[in-house]
Amino acid sequence: MFLGLGQAVYFSLMAQPSGFLLFFVLLLAAAGLWLSRHHVIAFFCCLMFAAAILGGAVVQAHLYRLQGPVLLKQVYVEDLQGKILSVEPRDGRTRLIMKPAHIDGLDDEQVPDRVRISVLGDVVARPGDGFAGKAKLFPLSVPETPGDPDFARNLYFDGIGATGFALGHSFQIIPAHDATLGEDLSGLVENTRLTIMTQINAGLEPVKAGLTNAILVGERGGVPPDLAEDLRKSGLAHLLAISGLHMGLLCGVVFFVVRFGLALVPSIALRHPIKKWAAVAGFVIGALYLLLSGATVPTQRAFVMTAIVLFAVLMDRRAISLRLVAIAAITVMVLRPDAILGASFQLSFAAVTVLVAFYQGRGALLIAGQRDLPLWQRAGRYLFVLLVTGVMVTAVTAPIIGFHFGRISFLGVISNLVAIPLMAFWIMPCVVAVLVLLPFGLQAAALAVLSPGLDMLIGLAHFIAGQDWGLWHIAQPSALAVICALLALLWVLIWQRRVLWPIAIVPMGAAVIFVITAKTPDLLIGGDQKDWALVRDDNDGLTFNSRASSFHRDIWNARFGTGFDAKISADQRCEFERCWLKKNGKVIVISEKISDPFYLCRHADVIVTLKQDFPKHVRKSCTRSPLVIDDDVLWWQGGVAVYLENGQAPAHYETVRQTSGNWPWIVIGGR
Secondary structure, eight states: OHHHHHHHHHHHSSBOOOHHHHHHHHHHHHHHHHHTTTOHHHHHHHHHHHHHHHHHHHHHHHHHHTOOOOOOSOEEEEEEEEEEEEEEEETTEEEEEEEEEEETTSOGGGSOSEEEEEEESOOOOOTTOEEEEEEEEEOOOOOSSTTSOOHHHHHHHTTEEEEEEEEEEEEEEEOOOOOOHHHHHHHHHHHHHHHHHHHHHHHSOHHHHHHHHHHHHOOOTTSOHHHHHHHHHTTOGGGTSOOHHHHHHHHHHHHHHHHHHHHTOHHHHTTSOHHHHHHHHHHHHHHHHHHHTTOOHHHHHHHHHHHHHHHHHHHTOOOOSHHHHHHHHHHHHHHOGGGGGSHHHHHHHHHHHHHHHHHHTTTHHHHSSOTTSOHHHHHHHHHHHHHHHHHHHHHHHHHHHHHHHSEEETTHHHHHHHHHHHIIIIIHHHHHHHHHHGGGTOHHHHHHHHHHHHHHHHHHHHHHHTOGGGEEEOOOOOHHHHHHHHHHHHHHHHOOSGGGGGGGHHHHHHHHHHHHHOOOOSEEEOTTSSOEEEEOGGGOOEEEOTTOOHHHHHHHHHHHTOSSBOOOOTTOEEETTEEEEEETTEEEEEESSOSOHHHHHHHOSEEEESSSOOOHHHHHHOSSOOEEEOHHHHHHHOOEEEEOOSTTOOOEEEEHHHHHOBOTTOOOTTO
């Protein structure tokens, strides 16, 4: 808990602290542990502090390892050359991650270690091939406004320093000739993934193929946007992320098939530990699945936990416990410390922790003694356990889902009652069969059996997503409130002795205070200097400018828990590319350019000029003293969140630069 908390606090700082300072604090924590070793409570407090500091040190170590150039400004490249590291087919495009050897117009020390670009169409390319052509490159995309998701951080920890796209078809793919051992191994994995996707695309309809590729190799680019949205609305989006469900089902199917097959041979079953042999087979298949799926954070977590369970089988030890969850969490946090801030990590471990804690305690009665029951009673108990599991997971993950996505599906419990048995007894066994038969070219039969199961899953997602009454939109709560609430919940789950539970009142009380005192912005101005949104009174929708991108509309609607765009009302008007808006008794003017600054100065409380600097001599002569956000602010400071106080209190704003800090992946205005 405190290792992850230390990492989260580190990322919330405005800049990277000094390594000497961090080392000095670590020494203090070590000294505190030594001095308090004979006093349990003091030692435990020092241990929590030391774990938090160690979490920050892990992030610091990764940042030192990742030191490298990032692109600082948008550039048109006449000659981009590099070696392709991975190929990801997307909807009508292909995404390439490459190691550039030369970028025209940049010195060698300015060339990023990795670049991600998109090219038109389905390109025939393999990892290890060369790329040469024209491209347009961009710096890593920072949050559009304060509080928006930071996609640049994940790319930076992937080693990517620039993104972009190839200009038309002005490029060529150069087949590979020689490679090092490491490149051969990584290329073999990537080529195997591409081969599997090619065979699946040839054997299934496009929608089903995209869903199968997501389940089998973790490539979600082929899943149509409308299906992905329906899966999210119906609470089935976790099926697209290869996690504990997929890894457990895959390794479980392999374990039981191998053990069953060996048990059919008496000479082997009576003389050898076939259960342990089956565990080894499950581990090998799980490791291959990890490589084929791209080793995402949920897959890493699932593999570590599954590997520990299988290792416990080899050692004849008990496997499922909160210690198992802790080992998996520490492993992921050490390998990818940025994962702590992602929805995938938080949802995975929140769900697993509550389930392990419950079924280690009173929940054990629900799954005990099933061998002596008739088949129909076992089936009924299985469905009841699924229902209890769904309710608990929905309850514990609701605040995390609300924070990241702005909506909660209450029908997810019902949809998972159908989807999980469908995955366990139909889809995943067929996936195992596809993997086994594909090297022999016999996968068509397995794909034919898999197809109706996918039809049922897609139909279920469409049906549940169509029930709008089961979807609750909520405004994004304060991050501090969510952290404190989860700390309180974890405290109760971890300690079995109820005498310690009252301590959870402290973080829960803090969460309530953060919820009550949190302030939400009234106006968002995007750093792209094009998009803006006004929060309507009582949060009954967002008013966007007519040219706002659908991408930013979705992000901002999720932040404020609104499922629709509000229309311009009678007291607000937009004409000649200039909008006059009202909120909390204040007049807001938003325009790309202005021709009459003195008039705006006399009549507006907030003036936003997207493409032009507001004249300084006019601002000095203003008697109304409006809040001015112009091209100078947006270019050098990034997007803006404006707070319009009620009454006579002046409006104020904060920028992306002020809230995101000075990290290597935050590039605004070329710096």
